[in-house]
Amino acid sequence: MTEAPRILLTHHLKTLKLPTFLREYEKVARQCAAEGLDHVQFLSRLVELELIDRERRMVERRIKVAKFPTTKSLDSFDFKAIPKLNKMQVLELARCEWILRRENVIVLGPSGTGKTHVALGLGLAACQKGMAVSFTTAATLVNELMEARDERRLLRLQKQLDGVKLLIIDEPGFVPLSKTGAELLFELISQRYERGSKMITSNLPFDEWTETFGTERLTGALLDRLTHHVNILEMNGDSYRLGQSRARKAEATT
Incomplete structure (x- = not known):
């Protein structure tokens, strides 16, 4: 990917608030290429990673708002x-x-x-x-x-x-x-x-x-x-x- 499209993609992903997508897309692209996976499977992996990370951040936010004196399970x-x-x-x-x-x-x-x-x-x-x-x-x-x-x-x-x-x-x-x-x-x-x-x-x-x-x-x-x-x-x-x-x-x- 040339520098201009990369910069534009980075800007769009930040605007859409997709930090995991931005952080992982190059690594996942290499993995999918090595495994012979198509673009739909590539996007599916990225979306799944984004959803998992988003849920983790939401849980962390709820825990912070709850004001637990300490976190115990x-x-x-x-x-x-x-x-x-x-x-x-x-x-x-x-x-x-x-x-x-x-x-x-x-x-x-x-x-x-x-x-x-x-x-x-x-x-x-x-x-x-x-x-x-x-x-x-x-x-x-x-x-x-x-x-x-x-x-x-x-x-x-x-x-x-x-x-x-x-x-x-x-x-x-x-x-x-x-x-x-x-x-x-x-x-x-x-x-x-x-x-x-x-x-x-x-x-x-x-x-x-x-x-x-x-x-x-x-x-x-x-x-x-x-x-x-x-x-x-x-x-x-x-x-x-x-x-x-x-x-x-x-x-x-x-």
């Missing part, structure tokens, strides 16, 4: 360490059909049992399936809601959160919420009722959620909305983090 979770956790139920949830049905997931268990790891793994699975996800801690979310209310942009934030397919709220049981904070969180969850999926991790059993949300009336109304269409994962057992730490130390000394 279910493949790296040691289910044997938490025998009470129903592995088949978790793997079924990883298919993300519950999100399409606008159901909820509540993950219950003591600190250190891997609740956040499972939540991150299910959130990652949702991103890989093309779904918008948002991850936040309960404390961070409540602070954002209160700041938005004070700055008269609460409606905008609520609409933004309403746009995600899956909202993950990590550990609302760590600290009690103020009356205003609890009410704002309740309002957000109520708005998503049967409209968008929520996943909540908590180190408190349901009968102790009043300690976080303040009143039995508010807690009851909240649980009523969360548990109407719910999948519950129970992760009672020894500390998952402690077990992982011991295993790493044992490997280091062998």
